[in-house]
Amino acid sequence: MDGVPGLTQDPVQPGSSFEYRFQVPDAGTFWYHAHEQSWEQVARGLYGALIVDEEQVVLPPEQDISLVVDDWRLTSEGVLDTRSFGALSDWSHGGRMGNWLTVNGEPEKVFELQRGKWYRLRLINTCNARILALDPTRFRAQIIAYDGQTLAEPAEAPYAPLLLGPAQRMDLLFQAQDEFELEELSGPQPFxxxxxxxxxxxxxxxxxxxxxxxxxxxxxLDDALQVRLEMAGGAMGKQVEMRYNGEVLEGEEVIEARQFWSFNGVANLAEAPLFTAQLGRSISLTIVNETAFPHAMHLHGHHFRVLSRSEASVDDGKPWRDTFLIGPSQTTHIAFVADNPGRWLLHCHMLEHAAAGMNTWFEVTA
Ligand SMILES: [Cu+2]
Incomplete structure (x- = not known):
């Protein structure tokens, strides 16, 4: 059960309930959130951490800390800015950015640690669109997992700051020594x-x-199904003929339909999947970003390895991920085994981009 309205289930209506049943094959850091009108529902807080413990306890609960990081857009009165939900400038540019950063729903959160003890920090970026920039080397932390999958060996951060895109997770391991703050480094001043x-x-x-x-x-790779995905549209990006619900959108129709982005010339879900794969088939997916913005591309139901990125290196060991950042004009090559039967989304996890067209899907047949 994946909870995607229009693809695998109907939305859960107000006042009704739905029981999700699923197995958790992988220990690690995950999260859950509304997938209906997520650009508003997630921004209002409909999400939570989903932590799958190891079979053998590795760290006691007090040494295993989840940090759910969100940016909220507040008005000058300090309440959630609901008027700007759906703003076209957010949808066609970089998405809805907040101006108030919280951890587990609280600003300026403080944790008390014991000197000499080891701690795991599970960072989860639940922002609609903000890419967080963090520097774990400042408190001698090593990276032990990305997106819920443990690395072969704990790794030093290869560079700083590290980027944590919307939906991405990063688990850090460190031994508490001196007091420290975690700073968000994407703005003009460390925050x-x-x-x-x-x-x-x-x-x-x-x-x-x-x-x-x-x-x-x-x-x-020798045996892989080769798939190509071209991302276009948005402000200042390459414009292509764009289909939406089977029709070509022209002129004002783009604004009326609120569809600004396309995958292979289609905004939002096409009738036909991007590809269909037999269970167990390897997939080699090349994604070309012809927009003027970075995106956080998220694959449902699977983890992949990033094999190459144009004009950038890939991380040592090519860690498993379920979400990758792709820069403007960048081409990224990922590969994975289609080992999970069903219908799965591939979409930008910047939620305004997804709402405004950046969704496609694929099917894995048993
Ligand atoms: Cu995007």
Missing amino acids: PFVRFHVGGEANVATRRPEFVPADLPEPV
């Missing part, structure tokens, strides 16, 4: 948004925890 106090005696000898690496099937 401290969560503080960690450290108390207790130094030199508490505790063993460094170990984590079981992800165990996912490797795609076989």
Whole structure:
């Protein structure tokens, strides 16, 4: 059960309920959120962390901290700015950016840590559109997982700041030593948004925890289904003839339909899937961003490896991810095994972009 209205289920109507049943094959950091009118419902807070514990306890709960990070757009009175929901300038540009950053729903959140103990920080970016920039090297943290999949080995951050796009997760491991703040670095000034106090005696000898690496099937490129996805539209981007609900949109119709972006010339879900794959088939997907904006592309039901990115390196070990950032004019090549039967979305997780056209889907047949 994936909860995508129009693809796998009907929306849950006000006052009614729906019971989701699913298995959790992978221990790791995930989250859940409304997928109906998500650009408004998620911005209003309809989401939560979904943590799947390891079979063997690695860290006690007090040393395993989830940080759900969101930016809210507040008015000058300090209440949620609801008037600007659906603003065309957000939909056709970089999405809805907030002006108030919270962790687990609180501003200036403080955690109390014990000196010498090991901690896992599970960072989850639930912002509609903001790409968070963070520097974990400043408190000697190592990266142990991305998007809910544990790395083969804990890794030093290869560069700083690290970017955490909408929907992405990053698990960090560190030993508490001195008080520190986590700063968001994408603005003109570093913005401290969560503080960690450290108390207790130094030199508490505790063993460094170990984590079981992800165990996912490797795609076989020789045998892979080759798929290409061209992203176009938006302000200042390449404009192509755009189909929506089977019709070509022209002139004012683009604004009336509120569809500004397209995948392979189609805004929002086409009748036909982007591709259909037999269960177990490897998929080689090349995504070309011909827009003037970065995007956070999210694949449902699967994790992939980023094999190459034009004009940028890929991370050591090519970690498994379910969401990748793609820059303006960038081409990114990903690969994965279609090992999960069903119908799955592939969309930009900048929620205004998804609403305004950046959705496609694929099918894995058993
Ligand atoms: Cu986008």
